[in-house]
Amino acid sequence: xxxxxxxxxxxxxxxxxxxxxxxxxxxxxxxxxxxxxxxxxxxxxxxxxxxxxxxxxxxxxxxxxxxxxxxxxxxxxxxxxxxxxxxxxxxxxxxxxxxxxxx
Numbered sequence: 592x593x594x595x596x597x598x599x600x601x602x603x604x605x606x607x608x609x610x611x612x613x614x615x616x617x618x619x620x621x622x623x624x625x626x627x628x629x630x631x632x633x634x635x636x637x638x639x640x641x642x643x644x645x646x647x648x649x650x651x652x653x654x655x656x657x658x659x660x661x662x663x664x665x666x667x668x669x670x671x672x673x674x675x676x677x678x679x680x681x682x683x684x685x686x687x688x689x690x691x692x693x694x
Contacts (some may be wrong), residue, residue: 594645606673612643616666
């Protein structure tokens with residue numbers, strides 16, 4: 592299940608153990624963001640717990656968006672142990688996301 596992050600759950604989630612954590616920074620008014628959601632859901636189902644797939648709605652957590660200098664959405668950041676290992680803007684295919692996650 593894709594996790595919906597909040598100000599309260601963001602830091603704890605990105606620091607989870609040895610699993611990569613993919614975070615989609617998005618907004619409800621963003622058409623490309625809405626097109627990205629089904630790709631992320633399918634990815635999450637196929638990963639079967641090998642990684643965490645999460646979404647952060649930038650309008651409800653502007654401080655976090657500012658902290659990571661999110662200027663365009665959708666922006667995806669992949670964390671491992673709380674550290675950024677990859678970051679990109681735009682929609683990627685499920686297979687491309689798997690490669691970027693190292694899976």
